[in-house]
Amino acid sequence: MTRSLLPILVALLWLNSAVGQVKPSKPPLELTVEVVAQNYCAASSSAAELQMNLRLRYTNVGNERLILYKGHDLFYQTKIRSKPGGEYKPYEVVFLNARYFDEEHESIDQSAPSKVFVVLSPGGAFTREMTVGIGVVNDEASRGNFAVRPGSHTLQLIVSTWYKSRPLAQRLRQQWQRKGLLWFDPLSSAPINFVAQAPEPLRPCKPSNKISQHRDIR
Numbered sequence: 001m002t003r004s005l006l007p008i009l010v011a012l013l014w015l016n017s018a019v020g021q022v023k024p025s026k027p028p029l030e031l032t033v034e035v036v037a038q039n040y041c042a043a044s045s046s047a048a049e050l051q052m053n054l055r056l057r058y059t060n061v062g063n064e065r066l067i068l069y070k071g072h073d074l075f076y077q078t079k080i081r082s083k084p085g086g087e088y089k090p091y092e093v094v095f096l097n098a099r100y101f102d103e104e105h106e107s108i109d110q111s112a113p114s115k116v117f118v119v120l121s122p123g124g125a126f127t128r129e130m131t132v133g134i135g136v137v138n139d140e141a142s143r144g145n146f147a148v149r150p151g152s153h154t155l156q157l158i159v160s161t162w163y164k165s166r167p168l169a170q171r172l173r174q175q176w177q178r179k180g181l182l183w184f185d186p187l188s189s190a191p192i193n194f195v196a197q198a199p200e201p202l203r204p205c206k207p208s209n210k211i212s213q214h215r216d217i218r
Helices: 005-018 168-174
Strands: 029-043 045-060 066-069 074-082 094-101 117-120 125-137 151-159 180-185 192-196 213-217
Touching: 005 192, 029 192, 045 117, 045 151, 094 125, 151 213, 168 180, 180 192
Parallel strands: 066 180
Antiparallel strands: 029 045, 045 125, 066 117, 074 094, 074 151, 125 213, 151 192
């Protein structure tokens, strides 16, 4: 197995373990998501690509300081569901968004949290933005597994907060405990509403690598 594939597989396993997992209590780190902007471009005469700019807010709702990884190696599982009562049969679209740079070294295994971590005091928050893309098709096109029909939907994110091994996370949590509690479990946001518009005459989509972009907000 190549070195570049291992973190991706680890993240997938962690994200999948979070799906449907019952938590005994409310976690001290809360994830909320909002749609900042929606932009459309024409993929074909019967399909459009919707680019949604999302703002993710990580808030410490607990009583102790939390240490959160904020680097570039991040993975997001996006769940989009059609809202009941529409003209189409209910459906769900699930896909993975990722940003991973194998060639860029990050200081993870250190005696203290490096600059790729943020320490959140109780009530503190860290915010970042990311863009996800989804196809929107009309009745002339097949929806497939990665597109939606026009209408009302909900969007939910399940995000990884760690991409290294769990034993390393547990060791660093113990090692850094005087600085705060290292958080490394996946987080799930509450579903939010959005409306997908029907394809119409639009400018053609520019070539894209289909990888989510993100930037941090200080």
